[in-house]
Amino acid sequence: MRDYEIYPLGDVELQSGRTLPQAFLAYKTYGTLNAAKSNAIIYPTWFAGLHNDNEWLIGPGKALDPDNYFIIVPNMLGNGLSSSPSNTPAPFDRGNFPLVTIYDNVRLQHRLVTEKFGITKLALVVGWSLGALQTFQWGTSYPEMVERIAPFGGTAKTRAHAQVVFGSLIAALQADSNWKNGFYTRQPAAGLAAMGRAYAPWGFSQAYYLEQLYQAEGYPTLKSYLENYWDKVFFSFDANDLIAMLRTGIHGDISATPADNGNFEQALNRITAPALVMPGSTDLFFPPGDNAYEVEHMPDAVFRPVESKWGHCFGIGANEPDSFVIDTHLKQFLQ
Incomplete structure (x- = not known):
């Protein structure tokens, strides 16, 4: 509902x-x-x-x-x-x-x-x-x-730096061969996973990773954290929707x-x-x-x-x- x-x-x-x-x-x-x-x-x-x-x-x-x-x-x-x-x-x-x-x-x-x-x-x-x-x-x-x-x-x-980062997230998603200029017939899953990986080092600090704070969230290793969280974090969203929001952010002023x-x-x-x-x-x-x-x-x-x-x-x-x-x-x- x-x-x-x-x-x-x-x-x-x-x-x-x-x-x-x-x-x-x-x-x-x-x-x-x-x-x-x-x-x-x-x-x-x-x-x-x-x-x-x-x-x-x-x-x-x-x-x-x-x-x-x-x-x-x-x-x-x-x-x-x-x-x-x-x-x-x-x-x-x-x-x-x-x-x-x-x-x-x-x-x-x-x-x-x-x-x-x-x-x-x-x-x-x-x-x-x-x-x-x-x-x-x-x-x-x-x-x-x-x-x-x-x-x-x-x-x-x-x-400018954040604009570059947001643009790199878009580029990671659009590198998927299923992207088809936004007119895909199925969600570009590889691109969504790549976007998650590209976001991961920017969403959290160096100290977060150095001190392995992700372990408190139930991920014993960095590998498991990246694969089981970040590789899937954007899968609930439509790819075009994510890009639309990032473009809004790029032009934020x-x-x-x-x-x-x-x-x-x-x-x-x-x-x-x-x-x-x-x-x-x-x-x-x-x-x-x-x-x-x-x-x-x-x-x-x-x-x-x-x-x-x-x-x-x-x-x-x-x-x-x-x-x-x-x-x-x-x-x-x-x-």
């Missing part, structure tokens, strides 16, 4: 100028919207993430407590639940799916929040990885609406909008809401130094790195000490 809702958006003109016909967002809510409509939180998903992957940070006694807040988790465009290559009718399906940007995602989420729920103020926008990029975008695109933002494990702009026209510092300066920025201390995709620069150009931001050996994946809820730190910081921030 489906555990999420669909919000139809009609034909949507994307930032690229192309039209995505009959677009829609899949979303799930937790808690109850109060009478004043003042307790809403937006918690976007991330690359290769679905709404239920965010649930580790939601629950009674946690910062995102459904007893206190109305939490909306919109699925990122391209993730297979919201409009994606795998569920869009021809001629915009599969390899023909247009580029969707972070700006497109947030603009459509804004429609969901305002049109569906009549919300005019958000108590918080929070997100990890590409969800963090969406969080920054909310802050700069709708500063009058957002009361707080808390991006963790992600930056306001995808720097909160200033790539009509309002800022590429002026990154100007876009950061327009994030007037209090901001709690939490990078992972060993994140190889989005190193803390990038966030430190961003915080310097934001009017009311706190830079609070999370000390972790889990690299980028400190923010997926799999390592309890990291999860506790993130939740504790968020509780303090919301108070």
Whole structure:
């Protein structure tokens, strides 16, 4: 049974100028919207993430407590639940799916929040990885609406090095002979496995591998960890959907909008809401130094790195000490 809702958006003109016909967002809510409509939180998903992957940070006694807040988790465009290559009718399906940007995602989420729920103020926008990029975008695109933002494990702009890494993941997948320019008749399994192997050294830190922390997850050897986890990690996703999300990440830049026209510092300066920025201390995709620069150009931001050996994946809820730190910081921030 489906555990999420669909919000139809009609034909949507994307930032690229192309039209995505009959677009829609899949979303799930937790808690109850109060009478004043003042307790809403937006918690976007991330690359290769679905709404239920965010649930580790939601629950009674946690910062995102459904007893206190109305939490909306919109699925990122391209993730297979919201409009994606795998569920869009021809001629915009599969390899023909247009580029969707972070700006497109947030603009459509804004429609969901305002049109569906009549919300005019958000108590918080929070997100990890590409969800963090969406969080920054909310802050700069709708500063009058957002009361707080808390991006963790992600930056306001995808720097060149991360763009190269994302591109290498796409290249690994497309090297499969079954790829057929995105019009495959069966999933390119070898390419999906190669993508997983290419992601593995970037998702976690050098210390994670050196200290064999994967053993605590039930993998006795590095070989078993790579073969039994990373070689299969992306198999539940459609290949075109993964590429669509990676392309969104490659083009991630909160200033790539009509309002800022590429002026990154100007876009950061327009994030007037209090901001709690939490990078992972060993994140190889989005190193803390990038966030430190961003915080310097934001009017009311706190830079609070999370000390972790889990690299980028400190923010997926799999390592309890990291999860506790993130939740504790968020509780303090919301108070």
